[in-house]
Amino acid sequence: MPNFKYKGVNNRGQVVAGIIESADVRAANKSLTDGGVDVFFLREKKGAQLFFDLSFLFGGVKTKEVVIFIRQFSVLISASVTMSDALKMLSEQTEGKNLKKIISEIASNVEGGTRLSDAFERHQKVFSKFFINVVRSGETSGKLDEVLNYLADELEKDYDMASKIRGAMIYPVFVLVGLMAVGIIMMVFVVPKLVNMMTETGGELPASTRALIAVSNFFVNYWLLIIVSVIGSVLAFRYFQKTKRGKKIIDSTILRLPIFGNLLNKIYLVRFSRSLKTLIIGGSTITSGLKVAVGVIDNSVYQELINQTIKEVEDGNSISGVFMANSDIIPGMVPQMMMVGEKTGRLDFTLEKIVDFYTREIDNIVANLMTLMEPIIMVVMGIGVGIMVAAIVLPMYQMSSNM
Secondary structure, eight states: OOEEEEEEEOTTSOEEEEEEEOSSHHHHHHHHHHTTOEEEEEEEOOOOOOSSOOTTTSSOOOHHHHHHHHHHHHHHHHTTOOHHHHHHHHHHHOOOHHHHHHHHHHHHHHHTTOOHHHHHHTTTTTSOHHHHHHHHHHHHHTOHHHHHHHHHHHHHHHHHHHHHHHHHHHHHHHHHHHHHHHHHHIIIIIHHHHHHHHHTTOOOOOHHHHHHHHHHHHHHHSHHHHHHHHHHHHHHHHHHHHSHHHHHHHHHHHHTSTTHHHHHHHHHHHHHHHHHHHHHHTTOOHHHHHHHHTTTOOOHHHHHHHHHHHHHHHTTOOSHHHHHHTTTTSOTHHHHHHHHHHHHTOHHHHHHHHHHHHHHHHHHHHHHHHHHHHHHHHHHHHHHHHHHIIIIIHHHHHHHHHO
């Protein structure tokens, strides 16, 4: 959505200025007016347009910065610091330029009479729907300080879990990329020179060497076709993934992958349970909590499952019924614990136990994955070196023996 620069006067007679994200000028003006700002300047902010969106390289806000911000904000609110003062203090302390600017705008909006959740909602690229709805539920229930503490705790846990998984994957990805780079360099630059030397002798080359020469010739002669094919395959995959049917097929396949499918399944369960628990503690109803939780999980299989659950709950049925019917995806323990939580009126407590259990499971899988990756990488490297030795060194040894 486009951004709009604005200037106006708030309810206290103070001149306020900032940037608001909205669908169009009318929507921006209405949002500001509803927030108590008498607008006298409103214009779309235009910048250089790029073919590719490079906001992830520069101009974005890191997840870690948001986690630190909400933790500091929750501490200040718990210490009875006013919202606008807390936001102003954090805008001065925050190191990230983009987040500093956003916090400053939120402080101006709140000072002008805008609700905190509405001020956050104007920056949905930084603050998720889950984040905004948790804050809104805290405002509605009058327990904003408690809800902010819960939110800070859950965001930190989610960030720590994601960091562990990323850390576990850095080593194998780095090694595999390095192997691919070395292999391409060998095929394009090294092997052709060795081939010329070996073919000059006129001797018969082993099958492994001939296969390596064929691969090398393909890389040298059809490098442009390879690049175009790779780019075309990536674009075709992304297009297929954006279709409803394609996304469902891909998401369903991912959940059934060995090792990684089990890991992702548990990650989705933790995110769903943690989000729903935080929303319920914040004062949201189960139905509204489920509607927010749908957007937390980027998997169409789980989204369809949660949407079915919403319909069942709206019809007066239990939340655990749909989960129990999908036993091929959901472990049997989850709906059973949910059923106990519903009967005792402690659904938030049982959801917390589910989060704790599967968080430990994820930690164990990640630790085992790191241990398992090392021998697998060593085997792959050994196979690659063995092929190179058999295809290059062996014929060279035979040439030297015949001389």
